[in-house]
Amino acid sequence: MSRSVLVTGGNRGIGLAIAQAFADAGDNVAVTYRSGEPPAGFLAVRCDITDAEQVEQAYKEIEEKQGPVEVLVANAGVTKDQLLMRMTEEDFTSVLDTNLTGTFRVVKRANRAMLRARKGRVVLISSVVGLVGSAGQANYAASKAGLVGFARSLARELGSRNITFNVVAPGFVDTDMTKVLTDEQRAGIVGQVPLGRYAQPAEIAAAVRFLASDDAAYITGAVIPVDGGLGMGH
Numbered sequence: 001m002s003r004s005v006l007v008t009g010g011n012r013g014i015g016l017a018i019a020q021a022f023a024d025a026g027d028n029v030a031v032t033y034r035s036g037e038p039p040a041g042f043l044a045v046r047c048d049i050t051d052a053e054q055v056e057q058a059y060k061e062i063e064e065k066q067g068p069v070e071v072l073v074a075n076a077g078v079t080k081d082q083l084l085m086r087m088t089e090e091d092f093t094s095v096l097d098t099n100l101t102g103t104f105r106v107v108k109r110a111n112r113a114m115l116r117a118r119k120g121r122v123v124l125i126s127s128v129v130g131l132v133g134s135a136g137q138a139n140y141a142a143s144k145a146g147l148v149g150f151a152r153s154l155a156r157e158l159g160s161r162n163i164t165f166n167v168v169a170p171g172f173v174d175t176d177m178t179k180v181l182t183d184e185q186r187a188g189i190v191g192q193v194p195l196g197r198y199a200q201p202a203e204i205a206a207a208v209r210f211l212a213s214d215d216a217a218y219i220t221g222a223v224i225p226v227d228g229g230l231g232m233g234h
């Protein structure tokens with residue numbers, strides 16, 4: 001049976017691959033996009049997740065056109081890398097506001113309908129960096145680590161309502177976010193990855209789709225690494 005799925009930041013990169021994977025499986029998929037052109041083939045809703053009013057409007061439109069969200073994938077995220085001594089308060093708070101508080105906004109709004117339906121699936125896109133740390137990414141790593149505590153708290157709070165909360169922690173994935181790295185930086189990273197390569201966005205999407213499937217009904221509060229072995233041990 002097709003479900004109502006929402007993927008934030010579904011206009012490019014990992015989010016687009018996730019949206020495509022659900023659509024290929026026959027689900028009805030809405031995506032949010034913040035800038036640029038809406039992607040074809042989905043119910044595309046413009047929404048900046050740092051703005052609570054835009055989040056509310058996006059949900060209203062999705063509920064009207066596609067029905068209440070049954071599967072939420074909170075994927076939208078940003079980086080603003082800087083060494084600590086040069087990191088401004090704005091560098092820190094803006095990344096937290098998108099990656100962590102933005103996720104809070106979309107998850108909270110999704111739960112209204114999930115509570116009513118007494119079922120729901122929420123998957124948050126964190127990062128290996130949130131678990132092992134990364135020099136120059138203290139803001140980003142803190143935001144991504146925060147998602148783990150957030151998901152696990154909600155797994156406890158809402159498990160009795162049959163809503164699962166899981167986290168996918170990708171390693172390095174071939175998207176715009178990692179295109180900014182130099183060849184030297186890329187080679188350095190790949191050298192640390194046991195599988196010796198970057199992930200393709202579809203490989204992250206496969207794990208997300210599994211967590212939203214019936215086969216994953218008894219999995220909640222889990223952190224699933226999809227990182228080629230980079231973060232082994234967390």
Ligand code: NDP
Nearest residue numbers: 009013014034035048049075076077127170172173175177
């Ligand atoms: P991209 O930079 O390619 O895409 C980021 C997406 O997030 C875009 O759709 C962007 O919208 C959206 N977005 C950013 N800020 C906001 C906002 N304030 N409101 C709404 N949407 C926003 O990134 P990736 O596809 O690589 O990353 C997707 C997720 O995966 C992120 O959370 C990232 O942290 C995580 N991740 C990525 C890894 C990688 O190696 N690429 C590794 C581990 C985790 P717009 O197009 O309008 O800018």
